[in-house]
Amino acid sequence: MDHGASSYRRFLQGDDSGFEEIVRTYSDGLILYLCGYVSDFHLAEDLCEDTFFRLLVKKPRFDGRSSFKSWLYTIGKNLATDHLRRAKRYQTAEYERDYPDGDTPERKLLKEEQRVQLYRALQTLKTEYRCALYLLYFEGFDMEQTAKHLGKTKHQTETLVWRAKNALKGKLEEEGFVYEEP
Secondary structure (H helix, E strand, O other): HHHHHHHHHHHHOOOOOHHHHHHHHHHHHHHHHHHHHHHHHHHHHHHHHHHHHHHHHOOOOOOOOHHHHHHHHHHHHHHHHHHHHHHHHOOOOOOOOOOOOOOOOOOOHHHHHHHHHHHHHOOOHHHHHHHHHHHHHHHHOHHHHHHHHHHHOOHHHHHHHHHHHHHHHHHHHOOOOOOOOO
């Protein structure tokens, strides 16, 4: 059982610190994932709060068929999907990123420019492509977890990721992206 599942189990048994651990552990990643899905940072924050509120109030059952993180992200994605159905529009996202200590200002600026360029290119991709790439490369899901989360077979997900990478590469090359590490 992963750490999130044990924290959730403790919360369900009345230990509020379990819920606090879940929020601390998963909120940043969930916000970024939802931001990639809804293309609006502030909306993603609201949806993240709604996700945790749902855990707090409704206390849905976690059956352990997937990782806790995948289960939590699915709740967030479902809330986002419901919101998008009602809103029927997408908004531009804001993007902020912390830097590791010790980087020079020049190096930080170059890395940030590359991140922004990559993030903007990601935002131009189909939602399905963005989500697949985000889960694999930013959240560390493996191909099977990503497939399950997206409701596809592993083979379909591999094909989707291949197409998403090609689309992203094409977009980055159009914009003159430099692949070298700073």
